[in-house]
Amino acid sequence: MAGEAPEADVLVIFGITGDLARKMTYRALYRLEQHGLLRCEIVGVAADDIGLDDLVSRARESIAESGTTVDDEVFTRLAGRLDYLSGDVTEHEVYRQLASRIHRYQRPLFYLEMPPSLFAPIVEQLGKADLLTGATVAVEKPFGHDLDSARDLNARLHDVLDESQILRVDHFLGKEPVIELEYLRFANLALAEIWDRHTVSSIQITMAEDFGVTDRGSFYDKVGALRDVVQNHLMQVLALVAMEPPAGDTADELRDKKCEVFRAMPALDPAHCVRGQYEGYLDVDGVEAGSTTETFVAMRLEIDNWRWSGVPIFLRAGKGLPERVTEVRLLLRRTPKLAFLRKSTQVDANQIVLRIDPDPGMRMHLTAMGKQTWQNVHLQTLFAGELGEPLEPYERLLHSAMSGDHSLFARQDAVEETWRIVQPLLDNPPPVHTYPTGSWGPDEADSVVRGHAHWQEPWLGE
Ligand SMILES: NC(=O)C1=CN([C@@H]2O[C@H](COP(=O)(O)OP(=O)(O)OC[C@H]3O[C@@H](n4cnc5c(N)ncnc54)[C@H](OP(=O)(O)O)[C@@H]3O)[C@@H](O)[C@H]2O)C=CC1
């Protein structure tokens, strides 16, 4: 889907001195340079009054800190592309200077990795400075903090930009196994033919993290697990799990199908949700005394359409859990009793698991008769071994944004739909239950799956 929009001829990164840049952006740029995928100048913008040399040193340090061995030749090429502009982005002067630096380019990509309250003001200032003609603007998460604020932000961006100029970044959409979903599902009849309510009895999506909120207490406490990873990342994954095949190869044909899934989903019923908070969360720096922010959430979702009606979707996400693992699991219906056996019997239902993190892969749980007893056996593939090492999410997303491929970015209608779905839980959050760190969340989470297969232990190890 590359090339739907023309390739960017300059990349302007607002927030180049921030935490995300340090952890992800420099490394992604370095890897793009290494793979010969970077072709333009890069202008970083931030408040810090530092010189270009300082910025270049920070870039090098950040890349090394991320565990990459820095190749001097590659880094020198990257450094040669960098420029830096310091100033307060709420003031016009920055944009005047930016205009004079990038006036010779026609197709700038502005990437906003800034405090979200500045997304709209920056775009408005870019508009006033007449910098938006031919431009694309990529904005980081979060896109709003509820349905109303997401609508407001969309409205403000649309005052100066066409939707085709806006890229909403969700790094899960840059993960190889998430992208692979579309291909695996529709290129394999063996999967395509069973991927519906006739064969699937329920779906479980788990995103478990075996660490807490670390030094992000003041950020996380205003957000919680629902806003942090469910409304965005896991909903985007669910759309790819559940959508119909796109009718063509454009970004919008794909995004139409994803959005149809959301439109078929009733808003969450808080009675089908459980919130949890790991023990010790209240002691984290930046967390408010007595905070009821959830670090774990489990819920039941529905997709009320021809393919999925009657198939419950159980989703759980949390920090302070025993493992770091993100997976999608389809639990299939049981076979009829096996009458050809001396004692007719029913066996475990099959399951299909897509592991997103770590070590992405796919696994099918089957049942076999070994030594006169039923045994679970697995058919599985680990993608890295079979398909090679993929691009990293931010590397892929930056490359897609620069090369004009919008298919890996969330569209306005989908973002608003996902806020609509989670809004009742924001309005009427159920009580928060504490859970010990290293457990699978509060015991109450079992009530979410009552009447269906219990929460499955995720696929761990090889
Ligand atoms: N950090 C992370 O792990 C992740 C962050 N994100 C998103 O990325 C975005 C940025 O987050 P993060 O990097 O953590 O934030 P930081 O607070 O670390 O960095 C913010 C950046 O914005 C700049 N900035 C802030 N105010 C101004 C201003 N008035 N004028 C000019 N520059 C300004 C800062 O410049 P200076 O340093 O010079 O003051 C800095 O470069 C957010 O939307 C966040 O949600 C998304 C995923 C993960």
Ligand SMILES: O=C1O[C@H](COP(=O)(O)O)[C@@H](O)[C@H](O)[C@H]1O
């Ligand atoms: O956006 C976020 O994602 C990370 C998890 O992403 P991953 O790619 O490392 O699995 C999560 O830890 C963080 O809280 C959230 O803001």
